[in-house]
Amino acid sequence: MKGWRGLAVGAAALAVAVAGCGTSSDGGSGNSGEPKTLTVWLMDGSAPTTLTDALNKEFQDAHPGVTVKYEVQKWNGIQEKLTTALTSNNPPDVIELGNTQTAKFAAEETLLDLSGDVSGLNGDQWLSGLEDSLTWDGKQYGMPFYAANRTVIYRTDLFEAAGVTAAPKSRDEWISAIEKLKAANAADPEFQPLYLPGQSWYALLSFIWDEGGDVAKPQGSAWAGALDTPQAKAGLEFYKKLVDTSGTKAPKDADEATPQQMEVFATGKVGMMIGLPWELAGAVKANPELKEKTSAFPIPSKTSGKTAPVFLGGSNLAIPAGSKNADLAKEYLKLLSSKKYQDMLAEGGAVPGTSTDTAKLATTPLGKALAESAPNGKVTPTTPSWAAVESGQNPLKDMLTAYLTGAKPLDQASADANTALSKTLGG
Incomplete structure (x- = not known):
């Protein structure tokens, strides 16, 4: 999995592995006073x-x-x-x-x-x-x-200049804020209201879950994909709407690590990113001027006043x-x-x-x-098989790229990804 340790250390996301092998003493358990x-x-x-x-x-x-x-x-x-x-x-x-x-x-x-x-x-x-x-x-x-x-990390000064007076409390308000940022910075061809890579599948999870869907469901002793359900497809459709509206110049065939989105945010040409605390810390380290110009709000739900579920x-x-x-x-x-x-x-x-x-x-x-x-x-499905999804040819990433680039229509992209996911999970 990708874990995190926040602003206290400003570290990168968790990868995998341990150094040094500790050993326990042979003294048994309990608290009888012996060493x-x-x-x-x-x-x-x-x-x-x-x-x-x-x-x-x-x-x-x-x-x-x-x-x-x-x-x-x-x-x-x-x-x-x-x-x-x-x-x-x-x-x-x-x-x-x-x-x-x-x-x-x-x-x-x-x-x-x-x-x-x-x-x-x-x-x-x-x-x-x-x-x-x-x-x-x-x-x-x-x-x-x-x-x-993940939260939506944003530039308070750019919001103010664009006339966005409050953090969005719904998806519709979020889209509206993006459009205001785009209009206020129309003279700058390098400006991106929202930086959103095509394969940010952790962000996609929020939209699928917000629609009442899921990536997979238990099936007997295994799991089977659920990416071809109407709810999951609705989450995908909103993701595409967000990408199409956002003015993002991020690649559609890469995730937030290629390039590191905190580095893009640090350029000062981005209004928002969907990120983790250590990514904000990294952006501020690269561009200290951002320290007093950034804030965050929860990923909004389609239901006004609620937050979307988050990974x-x-x-x-x-x-x-x-x-x-x-x-x-x-x-x-x-x-x-x-x-x-x-x-x-x-x-x-x-x-x-x-x-x-x-x-x-x-x-x-x-x-x-x-x-x-x-x-x-x-969290993602609680199964030992999930590790193979993240470390292998991730079907969610392939689905996003295919759908966003137009290589596959929504139904085909989600169906193909669902078949691949079910195969990996053993369902």
């Missing part, structure tokens, strides 16, 4: 050191004789590294997983079933979209850690099935799920995964947009 080592793997950029230093100290103070062996891992190579570690005799005790990776390891029975521990891990506060990513075969295999979602990229926390300190690991997760540490995540710019209190996040315009839209968030 034990709790090995914790969190990913690079996931949590600020202020949080982890305080967390590990508080945990060790409350558990005499226990040492937290905290290891920061790299995303590059994480899936292969975890596959090896989780099947070894000495796996780590707490691990961080991308939320589209969790189903794979749960299906392989290398994660501990935590269904009976949900309430103790503040399960009533879990962000519902991330909770879905923890579910496999009716059981829970971890707890949400943090998330981020929640982020991470989960789990306990390997082979952990020799499972009880201690559960207590560690319980402490991390508390409001104290969830607030610290929010202060760093992340959407806290186990707290519905987003007050600490909503202190900036971007944080406010994240907080407003996150409760309406979703």
Whole structure:
């Protein structure tokens, strides 16, 4: 999956993999006072050191004789590294997983079933979209850690100059804002009211979900594509309308990483982009003048006053099935799920995964947009097969390019993509 760690680190999207193999001590679980080592793997950029230093100290103070062996891992190579570690005799005790990776390891029975521990891990506060990513075969295999979602990042000065007096609250108002920006900057042939690459399929998900559709549905023990439904097609039609209206010069056969859309936004010739917090941070780093000229609003719904559902990229926390300190690991997760540490995540710019209190996040315009839209968030189909969709010849990207370029009409583009998606998912 593509995860994120926000403005606190200004990092890039999550890729895949881990460095260094931690080992657990052989002292068993529980808290009887004998020396034990709790090995914790969190990913690079996931949590600020202020949080982890305080967390590990508080945990060790409350558990005499226990040492937290905290290891920061790299995303590059994480899936292969975890596959090896989780099947070894000495796996780590707490691990961080991308939320589209969790189903794979749960299906392989290398994660501990935590269904009976949900309430103790503040399960009533879990962000519902991330909770879905923890579910496999009716059981829970971890707890949400943090998330981020896309918002519409925009230039406040350009909005004001174009007479757009308020952030759009519906799709129609969004289109109207685009048209006003286009008219106000008609003399500049390089200006783009909205930069929107043709293959921004994460943004497409919002429009499909907003129409009541989905990319795939469960079919027995597998999943089958749902891209050829009227709802999914309606989402595609709006995407095309947005591209056609936007004045975007983005390629129709590439996604937001080719070129990096934050670099395009940093040129100052763009009114809006649909992006993640780290992309805004990157644009501001490249062009500091943007710092006081940018804000954000949730991706609007077709229903005025509502936000469109958004894809929640982020991470989960789990306990390997082979952990020799499972009880201690559960207590560690319980402490991390508390409001104290969830607030610290929010202060760093992340959407806290186990707290519905987003007050600490909503202190900036971007944080406010994240907080407003996150409760309406979703994840991609919870199946080990989904990884092949993203890493292979992504049918959603092919569908978008074919439809936007006119190579295929809507019905054919969606039908072909649906067949390819069903084949990959095994449905």
